[in-house]
Amino acid sequence: MQKYLLLLNLAVIVLTVNAVVEITDFFPFGVSHGDQYLESGDDTSSAKQNLLISFPFFGYNHSSLWVNVNGAISFNAPINRYTPTCAPVHHEYRMISPFWADVDTEFEDPTPGSSITYRESTDLADLQKAKNEIVHAFPDFSHIDLTWTYIVTWYNVTFFRDIPTRTIRNTFQAAITTDGRHSFAIFYYNKIQWTTGTASNGHHEKGTGGTSAQIGFDAGDSHNRTMLDVSCKDSVINISSMSNVEKPGVFVFRIDSAEIIKPYTLPPPVIVQEKLECPPNSxxxxxxxxxxxxxxxxxxxxxxxxxxxxxxxxxxxxxxxxxxxxxxxxxxxxxxxxxxxxxxxxxxxxxxxxxxxxxxxxxxxxxxxxxxxxxxxxxxxxxxxxxxxxxxxxxxxxxxxxxxxxxxxxxxxxxxxxxxxxxxxxxxxxxxxxxxxxxxxxxxxxxxxxx
Structure with a gap:
């Protein structure tokens, strides 16, 4: 019997076949916005990033993180694994994975046209954008006073083995944010054209098949984890047309407690409410x-x-x-x-x-x-x-x-x-x-x- 608990196998909703988050609707990114480039590499990670604050995640507070080439942010150690586990990870892999798959930038210098960038931000515009997404997903947090955010963008990245002339590319972004007590993750997906590297049994030209990308969160304790139900499936290629907040390509989660919390999907309170019929037994x-x-x-x-x-x-x-x-x-x-x-x-x-x-x-x-x-x-x-x-x-x-x-x-x-x-x-x-x-x-x- 498996001893781990899948806290939330989130059933995402397909909204519109060709809908995505436009790049202009991402958090601003790139060196012109104060980002750092992640060095080119295969299965590599950033240096340890010491944070300005203590970030709550899965009931633990973290003062540092790593940005990983392979579509993940980790808190206890860098991640060099290129094939998602599709099962609970080890302690050192406590992670947030907007798209854990075999990204490869080894043969491409980072440029404004193709790169992985990251920054720590207390900029008011970034905080307000994060708050807007949180309040849309969790209306009861309308008074939250965010103080910090961390933004990582995978822009026009391809799969292993990296071929610079390859046109099949993925673009997605993760932002984590907190008021010091409550914390949230926001995922944006623009174009997603591949799911799998060739070393994960993916097609060498199409980047599909094999063990597809995983999206979600893992506490690294063999117990508490959350995966979107398209994780490790071919259908993850459609993630930019899906959502848990009724906005194609957008996902928002509360992540500070031992249980990842999905959006309430409740309407914000208004003075005049439309009368609705309550279901039986209520x-x-x-x-x-x-x-x-x-x-x-x-x-x-x-x-x-x-x-x-x-x-x-x-x-x-x-x-x-x-x-x-x-x-x-x-x-x-x-x-x-x-x-x-x-x-x-x-x-x-x-x-x-x-x-x-x-x-x-x-x-x-x-x-x-x-x-x-x-x-x-x-x-x-x-x-x-x-x-x-x-x-x-x-x-x-x-x-x-x-x-x-x-x-x-x-x-x-x-x-x-x-x-x-x-x-x-x-x-x-x-x-x-x-x-x-x-x-x-x-x-x-x-x-x-x-x-």
């Missing part, structure tokens, strides 16, 4: 009719509850205003009262910074509902639960087993059948929602009024 509130909520009675530890929500495109509920802090606990009390528990999980914790509670997506608290209007910061517990009877927040041991509520945006989700809805309790009256926080929040209907 409900919506009038304050925002594009958000759905589901109630799960399985007594679960905090991380397990969050992963259960993630499994169908949701997250643990965030109670970010008075309205939801009244409605959600009262509904939860109705649905969970048979469990003989006093609390349920919300998606707040202080697992990253013991002095700061935050939502799971990294957003700071604005609204809170602590008992006695104060945070229980002196308590050792790291996760946050909500009292079913009174609705106040309380720190709780993350290993406690509690029911939980999930929230998600839009339609198309398949909520587990185990989620509870009021109709499952024939001894309870039927309820509908009334408008306004200060009104009675549910109205009892006679059985004859039920639909």
């Amino acid at each position: 409900i919506q509130l009038r304050i925002n009719e594009s958000v759905c909520y589901s109630f799960h009675p399985a007594l679960s530890q905090f991380v397990i509850a969050e992963r259960e929500c993630n499994s169908f495109g949701a997250s643990l509920v965030s109670l970010k205003n008075k309205y939801t802090s009244v409605y959600i606990p009262q509904l939860a009390n109705l649905l969970f009262k048979h469990l003989e528990v006093e609390q349920f999980w919300i998606n707040a914790h202080r697992l990253i910074d013991e002095n700061t509670f935050e939502w799971t997506n990294g957003e700071d608290f604005v609204f809170t509902n602590w008992k006695n209007n104060r945070s229980e910061e002196k308590v050792i517990n790291e996760c946050v639960a909500v009292n079913l009877e009174k609705g106040f927040w309380k720190t709780e041991d993350c290993f406690a087993r509690l029911p939980f509520v999930c929230e998600f945006y839009g339609e198309g989700k398949k909520v587990p059948q185990t989620a509870l809805v009021l109709e499952e309790f024939p001894d309870l009256p039927n309820y509908i929602y009334e408008t306004g926080v200060h009104q009675t929040f549910m109205k009892i209907l006679d059985k004859g009024d039920r639909q």
Whole structure:
């Protein structure tokens, strides 16, 4: 039995047959923008690059990296392997691989027309471009203050064995960025015309077949890794027409934690929301009719509850205003009262910074509902639960087993059948929602009024 865990085998979406990221839409690159050339070579790497900051990746902080000819950035050592492993890598290969394949520049001096270039940047234009991509992919990070980015560009590179006159070329770019706490990777793909070097059993003229390129992330611990599902397949040649953010040739990931996080694909909040039909086993509130909520009675530890929500495109509920802090606990009390528990999980914790509670997506608290209007910061517990009877927040041991509520945006989700809805309790009256926080929040209907 294989002992490693494929955390995310991301199913990318083919958007448009001929769509790519235009070079003008890349982060600016080349020596005229302050880049360094990577020296010509086969299976070579840059010198160790000491960073201005500590970069969080897969739960580790790194103060240096290597840029590798073969389409990867590594953190523990340079990489000279030319054929992707298509399996977990060794510790020294902790890596980000926008296109791990047998790139060869041995017989071509780097020029503006064909080269591998890289730079460390704190330039405001680079940071703003990175932020734009992050906010598009992760709307809840609209207030992130990025401080650093590192940009590597493989421009018009060919495969082993390098023939300078060869016209089959690939162009792609990777940018990693951070605010010092959260970090992200952005991949851009322009033209991708080959997937495999001849030493990896690729066709000597076409550069296809054999062991094709791998795209993804690996912690180098034989356990935590992420690969796009086109990795090591012939179809990776179509990567420039694919995306995980609905923009052909663009991929964005959050990469600071032990689990690579794919985009939420949630619409940013707006004042007026289009009403959407929530799927079976979920409900919506009038304050925002594009958000759905589901109630799960399985007594679960905090991380397990969050992963259960993630499994169908949701997250643990965030109670970010008075309205939801009244409605959600009262509904939860109705649905969970048979469990003989006093609390349920919300998606707040202080697992990253013991002095700061935050939502799971990294957003700071604005609204809170602590008992006695104060945070229980002196308590050792790291996760946050909500009292079913009174609705106040309380720190709780993350290993406690509690029911939980999930929230998600839009339609198309398949909520587990185990989620509870009021109709499952024939001894309870039927309820509908009334408008306004200060009104009675549910109205009892006679059985004859039920639909």
